[in-house]
Amino acid sequence: MPELTKEIADAHPTPTAEPILEVRGLVKHFPLTQGILFKKQIGAVKAVDGVDFDLGAGETLGIVGESGCGKSTVAKLLVNLEQPTAGEIRYKGEDITKLSARALKAVRRNIQMVFQDPYTSLNPRMTVGDIIGEPYEIHPEVAPKGSRRQKVQELLDVVGLNPEYINRYPHQFSGGQRQRIGIARGLALRPEIIVADEPVSALDVSVQAQVVNLLEKLQDEFGLSYVFIAHDLSIVRHISDRVGVMYLGRIVEIGSDRQIYEHPTHPYTQALLSAVPVPDPDARLHRERIILSGDVPSPANPPSGCRFRTRCWKAQERCELEVPELAVPAVFRLEGGPAAHPSACHFAEEKQVVPETDET
Amino acid sequence: MLLEVRDLHVEFRTRDGVAKAVNGVTYSVDAGETLAVLGESGSGKSVTAQAVMGILDMPPGKITGGEILFQGKDLLKLKEDERRKVRGAEMAMIFQDALSSLNPVLTVGDQLGEMFVVHRGMSKKDAKLKAVELMDRVRIPAAKERVGQYPHQFSGGMRQRIMIAMALALEPALIIADEPTTALDVTVQAQVMDLLAELQRELNMGLILITHDLGVVADVADKIAVMYAGRIVERAPVHDIYKAPAHPYTKGLLESIPRLDQKGQELYAIKGLPPNLMAIPPGCAFNPRCPRAQDICRTEVPPLAEVTVDEGPGTVPSRPGAEALSRLSPPTDNGAGRQSACHFWKETLRDA
Numbered sequence: 102m103p104e105l106t107k108e109i110a111d112a113h114p115t116p117t118a119e120p121i122l123e124v125r126g127l128v129k130h131f132p133l134t135q136g137i138l139f140k141k142q143i144g145a146v147k148a149v150d151g152v153d154f155d156l157g158a159g160e161t162l163g164i165v166g167e168s169g170c171g172k173s174t175v176a177k178l179l180v181n182l183e184q185p186t187a188g189e190i191r192y193k194g195e196d197i198t199k200l201s202a203r204a205l206k207a208v209r210r211n212i213q214m215v216f217q218d219p220y221t222s223l224n225p226r227m228t229v230g231d232i233i234g235e236p237y238e239i240h241p242e243v244a245p246k247g248s249r250r251q252k253v254q255e256l257l258d259v260v261g262l263n264p265e266y267i268n269r270y271p272h273q274f275s276g277g278q279r280q281r282i283g284i285a286r287g288l289a290l291r292p293e294i295i296v297a298d299e300p301v302s303a304l305d306v307s308v309q310a311q312v313v314n315l316l317e318k319l320q321d322e323f324g325l326s327y328v329f330i331a332h333d334l335s336i337v338r339h340i341s342d343r344v345g346v347m348y349l350g351r352i353v354e355i356g357s358d359r360q361i362y363e364h365p366t367h368p369y370t371q372a373l374l375s376a377v378p379v380p381d382p383d384a385r386l387h388r389e390r391i392i393l394s395g396d397v398p399s400p401a402n403p404p405s406g407c408r409f410r411t412r413c414w415k416a417q418e419r420c421e422l423e424v425p426e427l428a429v430p431a432v433f434r435l436e437g438g439p440a441a442h443p444s445a446c447h448f449a450e451e452k453q454v455v456p457e458t459d460e461t
Numbered sequence: 462m463l464l465e466v467r468d469l470h471v472e473f474r475t476r477d478g479v480a481k482a483v484n485g486v487t488y489s490v491d492a493g494e495t496l497a498v499l500g501e502s503g504s505g506k507s508v509t510a511q512a513v514m515g516i517l518d519m520p521p522g523k524i525t526g527g528e529i530l531f532q533g534k535d536l537l538k539l540k541e542d543e544r545r546k547v548r549g550a551e552m553a554m555i556f557q558d559a560l561s562s563l564n565p566v567l568t569v570g571d572q573l574g575e576m577f578v579v580h581r582g583m584s585k586k587d588a589k590l591k592a593v594e595l596m597d598r599v600r601i602p603a604a605k606e607r608v609g610q611y612p613h614q615f616s617g618g619m620r621q622r623i624m625i626a627m628a629l630a631l632e633p634a635l636i637i638a639d640e641p642t643t644a645l646d647v648t649v650q651a652q653v654m655d656l657l658a659e660l661q662r663e664l665n666m667g668l669i670l671i672t673h674d675l676g677v678v679a680d681v682a683d684k685i686a687v688m689y690a691g692r693i694v695e696r697a698p699v700h701d702i703y704k705a706p707a708h709p710y711t712k713g714l715l716e717s718i719p720r721l722d723q724k725g726q727e728l729y730a731i732k733g734l735p736p737n738l739m740a741i742p743p744g745c746a747f748n749p750r751c752p753r754a755q756d757i758c759r760t761e762v763p764p765l766a767e768v769t770v771d772e773g774p775g776t777v778p779s780r781p782g783a784e785a786l787s788r789l790s791p792p793t794d795n796g797a798g799r800q801s802a803c804h805f806w807k808e809t810l811r812d813a
Contacts, residue, residue: 167646168617275734305501306673310717310730317727332646335676339719339728362721376651377721378676382699385680392655393648396616455721 120155121326122179122212122294127152127188129174133401146401148174150350151188153427156294161320161327163341163358165334165373169397171350172330173217176298179328180214181205192294210240213292217299219279223271229282230267233257236289243290256285259322261315277308281315288319296328301336313340334377338362346370349400349408352427356442364439366430366449369409375454389454407447415448423447462530463667464513464552464635465489469527471508471691474520480738482508484691485527487765490667492634497670497682497699499714503735505691506671510637513669514554515544532634550580553628555657557640559620563612569596569623570608576630595626599656618649622656629660635667642677654681675718679703687711690736690746693765697799707768707801707810709751745803753805761804768799768806 130145149171156162166172177183179190181197189196197208213236216222223232233253237244244252254264260281271279280300287295297316301309313336319325331337337344338358345355346369354367365371372391379388393412398404407425410416430449433441440451471483483505490496500506511517513529515536529536531552536544556562564572573595574588583591589608596604599622612620621641628636638657642650658681661668672678678685678699685702687695687710695708706712716729733750736742742749748758803809 167648277734305735306675306714307501307717307731308734310719310728311732313719314728314730334647335719335721338721372648374721376647378647378650378654378674378680379721380675380679380703380715380718382679382682382703390651392651394652396618396649 119158121158121193122156122328123189123191123194124152124154124156124179125189125191127175127178127190128186129171129178129183130186144401147350147403148400149178149185150400150403152347152350152352154345154352154355156326156328157342158293158326159320159324160343161329161341163337163344164328164330164347165332165337165344166347167332167373167397169349169400170347171400172332172347173298175347176214176296176328176330179294179296180212181209182214206240210243210290211292212294212296213287213290215280215283215287215295215297215300218303219276219283220303222283223279225271228268228270229253229257229274232271232282233285233289236286240290252289253285256288259288259319260285261311275308276304277311280304280312284312284315284319288323291323292325294326294328296330298330299332300329302331302333309336316340334362334374346373349397349403351408351445353409353446354442354444355427356444357439360439360442362455363453364442364451365454366433366440366442366444366451367409367446368413368415368448370444371452371454372412391454407445409446415446417448419447462489463492463494463532464669465528465530466509466513467528467530469509469512469529470525471505471512471517471522472525473522478739481741482522482691482738483512484741486688486691486693488686488693488696490635490669492667493661493665495661495668495670495681495683497672497678497685498688499672499675499678499685500688501673501735503690503738504688506688507639509688510554510639510669510671514552514637515548516554546580549576549633550631551633552635552637553631553633555621555624555628555636555638555641557643559617559624559644560612562624563620565612568609568611569615573608573623573627573630576627580631591630595630596623598629598660599623599626601626617645618652621645621649621653625653625657625660629664632664633666635669636661637669637671639671640673641670643672643674650677657681675714687714690741691738692746692802693800694747694802695800696765697768697801701799705810707799707806708803709753709805709809710747712809713750713752753803753809755804757804763802763804765800765802766806768801768810 127149128151129149130147132142133144133146134140135143152175164172178185185198190198192208197205200208230253233256234249237249254267257264257266262278262281301312304312317340320327329337329340341358343357344361345352348369354361354370361370365374372393375391395412398411404411406422407420410420425445425447427443427445429441430444466486466488469483469486473480473482486509488496498506512524524537570589570592573592577583577588577591578585593604593608596608601607601619601622642653645653654677670682682699684698686693689710695711702711706715713731717731719728731750736746744759744761745763748754
């Protein structure tokens with residue numbers, strides 16, 4: 102059975118199910134201004150600069166990248182906390198960036214967010230009941246006033262907290278428990294999509310596993326679709342069906358988890374994967390590591406052509422002049438197989454950097 | 462032995478009660494050796510390091526017992542001004558968050574040079590030259606131009622390099638790195654860890670690496686001490702612990718990390734939460750979360766017992782791992798044997 106599903110996933114690098122969310126040419130520039138009274142725009146931080154992806158119903162799309170690559174801005178755009186500079190976000194075929202305030206409110210019910218830091222994303226002056234119940238104030242049609250308390254208690258139970266904790270305050274909980282409260286709040290309106298921005302990064306390893314398992318359980322139970330944003334590649338692999346790798350505001354490679362982790366073709370993905378420490382001391386000896394030099398360039402002034410060229414060991418003149426498109430590279434197009442997935446590199450080639458999965 | 466911590470006890474006296482942060486920690490590091498101290502937040506790993514460095518906030522902290530032998534002398538018996546001479550010159554610390562550890566209103570060059578001005582009595586001008594030299598050494602490009610810049614003008618990875626440069630300034634014998642790469646991206650993390658390992662080799666320093674990341678540990682450590690609720694629960698050479706953990710907590714930690722090279726089904730999660738240090742459970746502190754807990758675990762504190770892989774004929778069933786294990790790591794005597802504080806370490810080891 103697992104073999105079969107793997108086969109299907111490989112045949113379709115785009116989601117098999119009907120996409121519930123389609124993102125096309127998404128751009129977000131933050132203006133840089135000069136002057137006090139007459140603010141003159143002198144440039145822009147190109148946080149997100151042309152991102153396309155689809156999210157299938159019931160699917161988990163992982164987005165990985167280093168800090169400053171624009172992954173969190175993508176998350177904010179998806180839940181409409183930021184207005185995109187250009188591009189479309191289509192929810193069930195409808196572009197939500199152009200909706201009226203009223204229509205947007207209805208859509209927002211279905212796209213919820215779980216934030217990174219459970220210590221600052223919960224209001225310390227509100228009880229857990231108020232925090233989780235607050236979405237019902239904004240969307241009273243979901244739960245009539247009388248039933249709210251009971252709904253909140255149900256939610257606490259769903260995320261594995263004692264329903265009697267409803268009157269406690271956030272400081273009375275540990276980090277992992279707080280993140281559960283954040284998840285319960287995200288679930289309150291029974292959304293279809295949850296955008297999770299680094300939901301486990303602030304947690305200890307043993308607690309991290311609890312929260313990841315909870316997210317997976319909830320997905321099965323409620324048929325949720327996740328956009329899971331993280332910088333930890335191991336966790337992303339664990340939870341995602343498909344993975345997109347971002348660099349300086351663009352997706353450089355996207356595919357199923359096996360395509361990305363076992364058959365990466367973009368040099369940045371390869372470097373990123375090879376840099377992840379593997380919890381196996383024997384791997385020290387036979388593991389080849391690609392260590393990139395330098396830092397990520399400033400998104401206010403990204404390099405011409407391929408944005409990764411300043412740190413790439415393969416860079417040639419062509420990379421400086423031509424922007425590589427995110428498409429299945431010509432070399433692999435005919436061959437097929439797991440290497441044939443979109444990768445934005447002129448010189449894409451397969452390189453195995455993660456040791457082969459042993460099915461034991 | 463470069464550093465020996467013996468039976469260290471630290472507690473914090475607060476309004477709400479006494480928090481026992483460190484309850485009898487013993488570990489040692491030799492020159493050129495890397496000891497990784499592993500544990501979750503609140504396990505006492507940083508507090509132990511602060512006690513060694515002598516930067517523990519006292520009060521509320523209080524060292525209630527034990528000794529810290531550094532190059533043969535007990536640091537806890539030194540006077541404050543003698544201690545100050547050791548700190549920085551003989552042992553140095555790299556902190557987790559470089560942005561908040563550097564002074565934002567002083568240039569990087571001033572902060573690096575301060576080491577030489579204070580400890581070596583150099584003039585400011587000479588110190589600045591030394592600072593440039595150090596920045597070159599940790600491979601900061603254009604060191605000469607950047608020496609006059611402020612911390613905010615550097616990226617995260619560069620700031621961490623400056624922290625490393627500062628720790629290395631006086632070529633100490635021991636470096637304590639407290640989560641040196643936790644705040645960094647993986648690609649930068651690899652750069653920084655490589656640099657640290659290279660400098661350690663070059664100067665033959667002892668390194669204590671405090672971290673919660675089992676991946677980083679596997680890459681660089683020689684031996685590992687796993688801490689839980691202020692005690693060391695397992696101590697072993699690095700290869701052994703990953704092959705076959707001898708403590709259920711270590712086992713749980715290893716199983717709860719998602720692997721890059723494996724797509725598992727459900728992650729194993731250690732149930733429950735780390736204990737409150739004001740009310741550590743009686744017996745083995747891990748017993749409420751342990752899948753193996755028995756009555757004895759709730760009453761008796763397990764001693765840190767020697768673990769022997771070869772138990773003679775019949776006791777340990779022949780495992781394919783056991784052979785490879787003894788081949789890879791010949792028994793080392795310098796205190797690097799295996800120890801586990803579990804009543805049932807034999808069973809844990811056998812199941813691994």
